[in-house]
Amino acid sequence: MNCIIVDDDQLSCKILEGYVAKSSSLNLVGTFNDSVEARNVITKRQDIDLVILDIKMPEMDGFDFIMSLDNPPNIILVTSAEEYALKAFDFNVVDFLLKPVSYGRFCKAIDKTIRYYSRKETSSTGDEEIFIKKSSTLVKLKLKDIIYIEALENYVTLNTRDDRFTIHFTMKAIENQLPSGLFIRVHRSYIINKSMIQSIKDNTLELLVGDTVKSIPVGKSFRDSLLNDINVMAR
Numbered sequence: 001m002n003c004i005i006v007d008d009d010q011l012s013c014k015i016l017e018g019y020v021a022k023s024s025s026l027n028l029v030g031t032f033n034d035s036v037e038a039r040n041v042i043t044k045r046q047d048i049d050l051v052i053l054d055i056k057m058p059e060m061d062g063f064d065f066i067m068s069l070d071n072p073p074n075i076i077l078v079t080s081a082e083e084y085a086l087k088a089f090d091f092n093v094v095d096f097l098l099k100p101v102s103y104g105r106f107c108k109a110i111d112k113t114i115r116y117y118s119r120k121e122t123s124s125t126g127d128e129e130i131f132i133k134k135s136s137t138l139v140k141l142k143l144k145d146i147i148y149i150e151a152l153e154n155y156v157t158l159n160t161r162d163d164r165f166t167i168h169f170t171m172k173a174i175e176n177q178l179p180s181g182l183f184i185r186v187h188r189s190y191i192i193n194k195s196m197i198q199s200i201k202d203n204t205l206e207l208l209v210g211d212t213v214k215s216i217p218v219g220k221s222f223r224d225s226l227l228n229d230i231n232v233m234a235r
Contacts, residue, residue: 001113002047005031006038006065007054007078012099016052016078019106025114026050035060039068048073050094050113055079063168066091067154071172074116076109089133090168092177116177126182126195132158132165141165143182147209148216149174149191161210186226187219194230 126144
């Protein structure tokens with residue numbers, strides 16, 4: 001995986017560079033002390049798979065950095081401030097490391113990233129679990145329990161039968177991180193769980209949400225992809 005390090009602490013950068021050099025799974029593209037410069041590099045390039053990102057930085061902190069990207073790569077946050085741990089889950093980061101970062105803990109984070117990175121390339125049963133922040137609590141959620149995802153400006157809502165979770169994410173970013181065998185984007189504002197489709201008529205599909213039916217618009221540019229993806233038997 002191509003990775004970059006973004007941290008304004010020179011000593012921390014040197015330590016992380018040493019850890020990356022020991023990993024056969026990582027290729028260090030660059031180290032940046034300026035988060036704005038790093039953002040410009042990610043925007044121009046399409047091959048950055050992982051960002052090892054400090055939170056407390058001048059000009060643009062780690063959270064603002066993530067929000068500024070339309071399609072963030074995998075993110076591992078590093079910080080000396082433990083109080084940011086809960087907030088980090090709002091941004092769907094792969095892992096959260098406290099400074100000083102030990103080599104063993106770094107390796108665990110990279111192993112987790114590799115699993116996370118490859119998950120969308122493999123078939124999924126939906127039994128994979130993620131943790132979503134709700135108020136001050138982290139709630140465990142199985143992917144197959146997500147019925148649909150809706151875009152709301154810089155947020156998305158994950159809708160299940162009994163609950164709704166709001167996280168800081170773009171639709172493009174969350175689409176890229178969900179297993180394509182289970183989810184499909186059908187509109188610029190909607191991603192749906194294919195197993196929950198009840199019917200499709202014209203430019204609308206219906207999902208079963210508990211005991212009710214939810215109508216979801218199907219965008220014209222997404223309709224052919226949807227019909228090609230599901231099993232359609234027609235005379």
